[in-house]
Amino acid sequence: MTEAALAFHRRIDAALADAGLRQALALTTGRLLGGRTAAFGALPGADASRDDARRARASAVARLDAYLDQFAQAAEARGAAIHWAETAADARRIITGIARERGIRLAVKSKSMATEEVDLNEALEHAGVRVVETDLGEFVVQLGGDRPSHIITPIIHRSRQDVAALFREKLGAAPEDVADIPAMTALARRVLRAEFLQAGMGISGVNVAVAETGSVCIVTNEGNGRLATSLPRVHVALLGLERIVPTAADLAAVLTVLARSATGQASSVYTNVITGPRRHGPAGPPNAGEPDGPDELHIVILDNGRSRLLGTPLAEILYCVRCGACLNACPVYRLIGGHAYGGVYPGPVGSVVMPGLHGVESWSELAHASSLCGACRDVCPVKIDLPRLLLAVRREAAAKQLAPLWIRAAMPIFAAVATRPRLYRWAGRAAARVARFLAREGWIRRLPGPLGAWTASRDFPVPAPRSFVDAHQARQEVSR
Amino acid sequence: MTSPRERILASLRDGLLRGRLPGHGGDLAGRATETPAAPTLAEMAEQFSAALTGLSGHVHRASGTAAVAEIIEGLAREHRAGAFIGWDDEYLGCAGLAAALAFRGLARVTYDVSDQPERRGADVQALAGIGLGLTGAHAALADIGGLVLVSGPGRGRLASVLPPVHVAVVDERRLRPSLAALLREEPRLLDAGSNVVIVAGPSRTADIEMTLTHGVHGPKHVHVILTA
Amino acid sequence: MTPRPARVQLFATCLVDEFFPAAGHAAVEVLERCGIEVHVPPDQTCCGQPAFNAGFAGEAAAMARATIDALSLRDDPVVVPSGSCADMIVNHYPELFADDETYGPKARALAARTYEFSQFLVDVLGVELPASPAGPKLAYHASCHGLRGLGLREQPRRLLRDAAGARVADLPDAETCCGFGGLFAVKMGPLSGAMLESKLEAIERSGADVVVATDVSCLMHIGGGLHRRASRVRTRHIAEVLADPSRD
Numbered sequence: 035m036t037e038a039a040l041a042f043h044r045r046i047d048a049a050l051a052d053a054g055l056r057q058a059l060a061l062t063t064g065r066l067l068g069g070r071t072a073a074f075g076a077l078p079g080a081d082a083s084r085d086d087a088r089r090a091r092a093s094a095v096a097r098l099d100a101y102l103d104q105f106a107q108a109a110e111a112r113g114a115a116i117h118w119a120e121t122a123a124d125a126r127r128i129i130t131g132i133a134r135e136r137g138i139r140l141a142v143k144s145k146s147m148a149t150e151e152v153d154l155n156e157a158l159e160h161a162g163v164r165v166v167e168t169d170l171g172e173f174v175v176q177l178g179g180d181r182p183s184h185i186i187t188p189i190i191h192r193s194r195q196d197v198a199a200l201f202r203e204k205l206g207a208a209p210e211d212v213a214d215i216p217a218m219t220a221l222a223r224r225v226l227r228a229e230f231l232q233a234g235m236g237i238s239g240v241n242v243a244v245a246e247t248g249s250v251c252i253v254t255n256e257g258n259g260r261l262a263t264s265l266p267r268v269h270v271a272l273l274g275l276e277r278i279v280p281t282a283a284d285l286a287a288v289l290t291v292l293a294r295s296a297t298g299q300a301s302s303v304y305t306n307v308i309t310g311p312r313r314h315g316p317a318g319p320p321n322a323g324e325p326d327g328p329d330e331l332h333i334v335i336l337d338n339g340r341s342r343l344l345g346t347p348l349a350e351i352l353y354c355v356r357c358g359a360c361l362n363a364c365p366v367y368r369l370i371g372g373h374a375y376g377g378v379y380p381g382p383v384g385s386v387v388m389p390g391l392h393g394v395e396s397w398s399e400l401a402h403a404s405s406l407c408g409a410c411r412d413v414c415p416v417k418i419d420l421p422r423l424l425l426a427v428r429r430e431a432a433a434k435q436l437a438p439l440w441i442r443a444a445m446p447i448f449a450a451v452a453t454r455p456r457l458y459r460w461a462g463r464a465a466a467r468v469a470r471f472l473a474r475e476g477w478i479r480r481l482p483g484p485l486g487a488w489t490a491s492r493d494f495p496v497p498a499p500r501s502f503v504d505a506h507q508a509r510q511e512v513s514r
Numbered sequence: 515m516t517s518p519r520e521r522i523l524a525s526l527r528d529g530l531l532r533g534r535l536p537g538h539g540g541d542l543a544g545r546a547t548e549t550p551a552a553p554t555l556a557e558m559a560e561q562f563s564a565a566l567t568g569l570s571g572h573v574h575r576a577s578g579t580a581a582v583a584e585i586i587e588g589l590a591r592e593h594r595a596g597a598f599i600g601w602d603d604e605y606l607g608c609a610g611l612a613a614a615l616a617f618r619g620l621a622r623v624t625y626d627v628s629d630q631p632e633r634r635g636a637d638v639q640a641l642a643g644i645g646l647g648l649t650g651a652h653a654a655l656a657d658i659g660g661l662v663l664v665s666g667p668g669r670g671r672l673a674s675v676l677p678p679v680h681v682a683v684v685d686e687r688r689l690r691p692s693l694a695a696l697l698r699e700e701p702r703l704l705d706a707g708s709n710v711v712i713v714a715g716p717s718r719t720a721d722i723e724m725t726l727t728h729g730v731h732g733p734k735h736v737h738v739i740l741t742a
Numbered sequence: 743m744t745p746r747p748a749r750v751q752l753f754a755t756c757l758v759d760e761f762f763p764a765a766g767h768a769a770v771e772v773l774e775r776c777g778i779e780v781h782v783p784p785d786q787t788c789c790g791q792p793a794f795n796a797g798f799a800g801e802a803a804a805m806a807r808a809t810i811d812a813l814s815l816r817d818d819p820v821v822v823p824s825g826s827c828a829d830m831i832v833n834h835y836p837e838l839f840a841d842d843e844t845y846g847p848k849a850r851a852l853a854a855r856t857y858e859f860s861q862f863l864v865d866v867l868g869v870e871l872p873a874s875p876a877g878p879k880l881a882y883h884a885s886c887h888g889l890r891g892l893g894l895r896e897q898p899r900r901l902l903r904d905a906a907g908a909r910v911a912d913l914p915d916a917e918t919c920c921g922f923g924g925l926f927a928v929k930m931g932p933l934s935g936a937m938l939e940s941k942l943e944a945i946e947r948s949g950a951d952v953v954v955a956t957d958v959s960c961l962m963h964i965g966g967g968l969h970r971r972a973s974r975v976r977t978r979h980i981a982e983v984l985a986d987p988s989r990d
Contacts, residue, residue, distance in 0.1 A: 050936050060722075065724050099526040106519075113706070116718055118518035136631070160796035170730055171721035181905025187721060194723050209827045219719065219727040222927030226731065231638050234631060249706040257717040257732020259676045264709070267634050275522065282704045286694040289701035297720075300565070301658040304675075304732065305712040312629075313708045315667055325670040327708050329629040345532025365919050369936050403930055405937070406795060410889035419536070437796065441925070445793055449801035452756075453808040455785040462760055477969055487931030491938060492966030495761055502754045506770070 035438060039399035042208050042376055046403065049370035055191055059371050062190045063362040069298015070359055070413060077294065088289045088416040091353040094245070094276075098344070098352075100336065101245040101278055112310025114331040122338050126213040127268055129154060129237070130161040132332055136268060138163055138234035144252065144259040145169035146239025147185060147356060148272045148336055151391075154237070160411045165237075166229045168258035172224055177204045183372035185358040185379070186296050187234035191371060194218070226258070236262035236328065242355070243287050243394070246281045246366045249309040250333060251290065253302040255333045261306050269328040275335050276352040288355060291415035297355040312495035330334025330401035339391035347426035348390045354383055360410035360420060375400055376437075389430075398431035440484050459504065466497035529681075535645060558656035558689040559740060565659025566738060569715030569727060577742040583614035585739055586648065586681055590620050593679045593735065595645025597621045602668030606650040606740045607685035622648075625670070638672075647673035647733070650704075651684045654738070655690045660714035661738065665707035680733040686740045746867060747819050749779040753831075753856075755808070755958075756788040758979075761956040763978035767774040769823045769859055771805040772984050776867055777797055780821075785812040791830045794838070795924045803838055810835065810848050813856075819866070823981050825888020825956045828858035833891050860956055864897040872902040874987035878976075880906055881913040881950030883941070883964065885957035889917060898956050898980055905987040913953075914944045922963040933951050938967045945975060951990075953977045 035043070046236040049055060074080040087130065094101050106116045119125035133141065155165045155176075167176040173186035175181065177200045182188030189197070198212035201221060238259060241252040250271050252259045263269045279285055285307075293299040311331040315322020337420040343349050361367045361381035372380035377388040377397065399480035402423045403477050409421040431437065437445075451461050472478045481489045488494055500508075516524075549561040553561070563573040576582045592600070600622055602611045612622055623644055627637045649669070661682050665671050674680050690696040691713065697703060704710050717732030728734050750773060754766045769781045788949030809831070813820050822828040835849040843850075863869045882902055888894035902910050921927070921937025926933075941964060945953055951974070955961050958979055965977040982989075 046930075047932055050932055061552070062724050072922055092535070096530070099523045099530065102526070103523060112708075116519075118522050120518050124518065168731065169721075170719045174721070174982045189721055192722075194725075197722055215722050215725045216727050218722065219730055223730055227642070230731075231642055232635055247702070249704045249710075256730040257675055257719050257728070260671065260711065261731055264675065265638055267629065269629055275526075282651060282697050282701060285696065285704070286692075286697055289693065301660055302712045302714065303569075303713075303714050303716070303718055305660075307704050307710040308708065309705050309710070310708050313666070323667055324665050324708060325625055325668075326627045326672045327575045327665060327670075337522050337524070337525065341529055342520060344526060344529025345534055346532065349529075349534060350536045365921070365937055365940075366933055369933065378621060401924070403933060404884070405919050405921060405926045405934070407886040407919035407923070409886075409919070412890060425795065425797065428795070429592075429799050430797070432797035432799075437798075438929070441796060441929075445796065445798045445801045448788075449790075449793060449798075450807045452787040452790070454807075455787055455812070458787045466760065477966075485928055486929045487934075488966070489934030490931050491970070492963065493969045494966055495962055497760045498763045500763065502759045502766035503782060503784065503786065506766070507784060 036395065036436065038396040042374070042399045042403070045374040045376060046370055049374040052512045054193070055143070055371055058190050059368050062184070062187055063368050066187070066297055066358070067362040067413070069296055070362070071296035073298040075301060083287070083290050084415055084417050086287040088353060090279045090287040091355065091416050093265045094280055095349070095352045098276065098278070101280055102275060105243055105245040105248055106276060106335070107244065109310065109333055112248055114248065114310050114333050117332060117334045119334050119336045119338070125152040125272060125334055125336050125338070126154055126157035128334055129158050129272070130163070131266065132270060133163045133235055134161055135156060136234065139270065140229065140233045141165050141235040141237050142165050142229050142233040142262045144236070144238040144254060144262040145172050146237070146272055147378060148239050148274050149237065150182070152272070152336065152338065154272070157355070166226065166233070168226050168230065169263055170219065170256060171252070173222060173226065174200060177511065181373060184361060185356055201347070204241065226353070230265050232262045233266045235268045235270060236266040237270045237272070238263055240271050240277055241292070242285055243273055243278040244282055244285050245278055247309055249287060249307050252306045252308070254303065254305045257304055259306050262492045263306065263308060263386065264327055267328055268332070270332045270334065272334050272336055274340060275337055276340050290356055292357055293315070293361040295413065295415040301477055343390050348386060348423055350418050351386045351390060351423055353381065353418055355416060357415055359413040359415065363409040363413045365405070365407065365409065382420045382424070386420065386427060389427045394427060394434060394436060398436055401427035401431070438484070459501070462501055469497050522661070526632065551679050553691055555686060558691060559686055561656040562654055562659055562689060564741060565657065566684050566715060567661055571659065571715040571736040571738065574737065574739045575742070576739055579610050579614050580609055582608045582739055582741060583611060583618060584735055586615060587618045587620060589679060589681060589737055590646050593645055595677070595679060597623050597644055598646040598648050599623050599625065599641055599670070599677065600648030600673045601650055605669050606648070606663055607683040607688065635659045641672060641676060644677050646679045647677040647679060648681050648683070649673050651682050651688060653696050653697065654684050654689045654740070655693055655712065656689055658714050660712045662696065663713060665709040669707070671709050671711070674711070675732050678729060679735045679737070681739065683739045683741060686742055708731070747778070749781060749818045749864070750821045751813060751816060751818050752780050752782050752900055753786055753789070753813060753820050753822045753827065754782065755827045757958045757962065758823055761962060762979060765823050765958055765981050768979065768985035769821070771951070771979035772863070772981055772990070773821065776869055778867070781816065783812045785814065787812070789827045789830045791827060792924050794830065795832060798836070806835055806838055806849070806952065807845055809969060810845060810852055813852055817855070819862070820852065821854060821862045823859045823956070823979060824958065825858050825885045825892060825894055826959060828856055828861070829887040829891035831856045858892055858894060858899055858956060860898040861892060861894055862903055864900055871901060871984060873907050874905055875907060875909070876949035877906065877909055877910050877988035878990050879909050879949060880952050880954050880983065881911045881945060881948045882905065882916060883913060883920060883953055883955045883960060884917045885951055885955050885960045886919050888956050901980065901984060902954060903986055911948045911950045913948045913950065920960045922959050924959070927963060938963060942967050942971065951975060952983070954980050954983050956980050
């Protein structure tokens, strides 16, 4: 096993040993999944809605170059500045550059997985820009110095006591400020309000971009997305280049399934569509135009490996709208949580995206942490065949000799035997004899070598004295 | 010397030429969407009201400036708001409201946030303590209990997000069944202002232990006054 | 509904063949009782799913070709006492050979006439089994590949309801994966074990005496866990239950 794979297994073991985490995961994913089930149950034409959303995303990806170009031109026509970032380093350089050029010292951020992916915060801090996460969960993550453990609800791994302790330690909160969850929320509101009002820059991700109008759509429940993109003078939006749909009607199709899949809400509280910076009246500023809004809008289009996925078996993952439903449905995610996966994107989608963007050499093991049960595919709002994509990752890993030695050795032997029926029958009888030798009262309590992983938690049955095919053939002979 | 844009678009084109994009589960050209029978105004009002109330928002029905002004005055008193920021009169779903409110001692604070970095902070800080935001709405979406707010001259963004109380005065004839229906009617709506936002109820979070709390960053109280 | 055939071929699957032949014999018995002649192709081996799931496409294709050959000597429908192996043949064989001029058509033809056992009984034969009120309490675990790959939601449950009625207990989280997952059980042992724990707890809560499923792979894993805990709960393939519903 590679070092990365070994580290993953260690993180899994640690997560499995954490009963508190297990409980928190069960509560959160249960709630979110239950919400999703109820929301889709109540939606007339629910299945067709998923088809519509898939169509919206697939049609965009099928002509991604054209739609991105259309998007960029439409946005520029409305006064947005478009930047193209081929790599994470480019994105960091562009955004820190925008801040530095304007002498910006404080930036407020609305939750964005893409900014995590490119490690933006660290780069900005090094450039002398203080970055404040404003999504409540992300704010807590930032105070605690760790990473989000779920795409939608970042602090599943934190209890209210954890949050209270963090607020006391890092914010100097008084006991009454952390007495209960409403109090803590009110404290966060006060603290972050001050930051919103002072910040020179607001940074956001983009949930969905609309090509025909050059719009970016950002959804939140808290309102931090609106404040971060309306109060500061400069708004920077980081857009993963695949997160686009052709038209406004397509946006509506995605919105129909997005919040329902993520949390079970019919709609997020704030669906914020931004087309260009603040508009000035015909006479130019001041007073003749919009009274508020950012004066500069910068949209940074991020590739970072996405374009390379086109034309590969993993291309379908580009339809993903980052709702998190697959995490909530996955029996493995529900056991180990987001941190165990070790990357920015966890769960079934992460198990495809991480190897897809960053290579199977370091990440293919994620795709093996799945029984291929298919629960993820059942809940995906755009009907991505995640199990098929996981298998594609496994195929690429096997082709690159990344499978464990014993499996690499055993597979060709198994195939050689299983394609020769007489040899197969003989081998079966021989293996059965060996197994019966290891058994006690019909069961084997300890299997040798890597197979010992089975008997670590369960017994292994002994093969039958006579195989089905042999016995059936014998019966047929007798009856003739 | 190619630009990043050219390189990214070229990389996309190369990928697309390699083919293999999975099907989209149906006709790409789009299937015929059967438009459901149009609901009546009364039905939409009912649905909107139920949806927004379910989100802990409030819906009032009123007709005439006096009645509307009285509701707003009541809310201002309840939440101890001495002034409000809001949209110009012509965009509220009720004529002459600003004057009626001024008469009742509720003053409108107008603003135009500076585009100069040195002045901007003070401009927004001045709005921070205001207790109530008053807007109209471009449309009210019945299926989700949402308001569609389009920014523009006289229609700032901050009124619906900065103060803890947001009151929207909406002519009931602006009710629409859904966003999809509204967009069929107005395909270029998204571009009508720099910001088109759909607001469905008060600000909320459940980040801490999945416990629901309102008023995180956006308003804690959302009141929609549907006018006849 | 597809027309009722006179004869079927039984593809036993490697796990039934080696570990749970009783399930195979029971499947033959039930089919024969329904008036269907059952032929067991002697050259059948393994459908290749373990190799396929491990990402070894070449080895999987080799085994798939051998299986297609063994099952295409006749064109009778193929009945498989395993949801996952039936899913492999029906959904993955055509995919494996999509670009193969020889095996593509053969794979598609085979896929079109292959059924999981309970699917065949309900969707093709339309059987209605007599009720046997006496016997153990049964809990049905919905094996994933059959459930999600073949849409096998109602058929096994209907058969059990017909045969055992009130004796069928509700299994909490019946559609949650048991954690077998093929090589996953060994490669990701701790995860597999933890998923098994959840399944065993649910079985205990159900109060059932017997766990029933369409796949012996799940039953092998669940049964191994039950035996390790010295539980009195047994596992049985659905064919065995239908062959002898009152059996303890």
